[in-house]
Amino acid sequence: MKLQLIILALSPIIACIMWIYLKDKYEKEPLMVLAKFFVLGIFISIISIKVESILMKFNTLNSDYYILYTSFVVAALTEEGLKAIVFIPNILKEKNFNEKLDGIIYSIFFSLGFATVENIIYILFENYEQVLEVGIVRGLISIPGHIMFAITMGYYISKYKFGKNKIKKREYMILAILVPILFHGIFDFILMREYRWTIVIFAIYIIILWKVNLDKLDDYMKISKKRFLKKFKHKNKK
Numbered sequence: 001m002k003l004q005l006i007i008l009a010l011s012p013i014i015a016c017i018m019w020i021y022l023k024d025k026y027e028k029e030p031l032m033v034l035a036k037f038f039v040l041g042i043f044i045s046i047i048s049i050k051v052e053s054i055l056m057k058f059n060t061l062n063s064d065y066y067i068l069y070t071s072f073v074v075a076a077l078t079e080e081g082l083k084a085i086v087f088i089p090n091i092l093k094e095k096n097f098n099e100k101l102d103g104i105i106y107s108i109f110f111s112l113g114f115a116t117v118e119n120i121i122y123i124l125f126e127n128y129e130q131v132l133e134v135g136i137v138r139g140l141i142s143i144p145g146h147i148m149f150a151i152t153m154g155y156y157i158s159k160y161k162f163g164k165n166k167i168k169k170r171e172y173m174i175l176a177i178l179v180p181i182l183f184h185g186i187f188d189f190i191l192m193r194e195y196r197w198t199i200v201i202f203a204i205y206i207i208i209l210w211k212v213n214l215d216k217l218d219d220y221m222k223i224s225k226k227r228f229l230k231k232f233k234h235k236n237k238k
Contacts, residue, residue, distance in 0.1 A: 002124070005131065009123040012139030013116050016147060020108045023221065024101065026228035033096050034109045040090065041113020044082050048114070049121070051078050071188035072181075080149060080180040083114065088176065091157060099227055100158040101220040107154030108147055115146040141206070145187050149180040151213040158220065183209060 021034075055074045059066060087110050091097055097106065119142070123135050156176035163169045187209070190202045 005123050005135075006120065008131070008135040009120045010116070012143050013112055013119065016112055016143060017109070020105060020112075020147075023217070024105050024224075025221070026224050027099065029102060029105055030096055033094065034106070037087070037090070037106050037110040038113035038116075040086060041083075041110040041115075042117055043113075044086050044110075045114040045117035048079050048082050049117070051082070067189060067192045071192055072185035075188045076181045076185035079114070080153070080177070080184050083110065083180075084153065084177045087153070088157060088173075092161065097161065099220075099224055100162055101224040103158030103161065104151050104154035104217055104220055107150040107157065111146045111150035112143075115143050119143065144210075145184075145206075148209045148213045149184050149187075151217055152183060153177075153180045155213075155216045155220070 021028075052074050055078065056070070059069055059074065061069050087107065091103065091106050094106070097103065119138055122138060123131055153176050156172045156179065160169050160172040160176060163172060186205065190198055190205055
């Protein structure tokens with residue numbers, strides 16, 4: 001039975017890994033480097049769980065303030081903040097980080113490592129009667145949500161890495177940390193509201209989140225393609 005639950009928890013993670021790996025068409029990242037960021041994500045997820053449990057003990061607020069605190073502080077600030085603290089220094093010193101698309105690729109692998117632990121815990125400790133529903137919902141909403149926050153972080157880190165204007169670089173670094181926290185907080189806040197009309201708002205928000213972030217991914221994929229073709233033409237001229 002536990003094996004089936006593990007498969008349920010890992011299936012969407014594996015699917016997302018295959019999806020993003022195939023997206024990186026022109027200059028594949030070393031598997032060992034991708035694995036390193038994935039494992040780092042697992043490590044940070046374990047720490048995040050402990051920090052969140054401590055923060056929840058201080059949550060004595062009621063109603064909307066409780067939801068605000070839980071979604072923006074306990075979940076968004078803790079998870080995205082810890083990701084940034086560990087991921088950003090590690091990616092900036094990574095020698096294989098040589099094009100903008102890499103920032104998103106590494107960020108997603110890191111985030112999927114984080115989501116793996118979270119997903120296994122949610123599914124293993126869920127009521128047997130609801131475990132399939134939870135697994136499907138998390139596979140369709142929660143894990144893709146982590147990917148969207150990761151794309152945002154990776155997008156701005158790449159702009160920081162390859163930017164030349166010092167003032168702009170500082171702005172990009174701030175955005176790489178704050179925007180994923182904001183996106184994550186809004187995501188959880190809407191999801192925690194127990195009103196029927198929030199389903200519509202949540203659906204609209206998810207569509208916007210996907211559109212904005214997949215456009216960012218597509219932009220960097222086009223840059224990667226141009227870079228690859230330029231290098232290919234240069235080699236043929238020799």
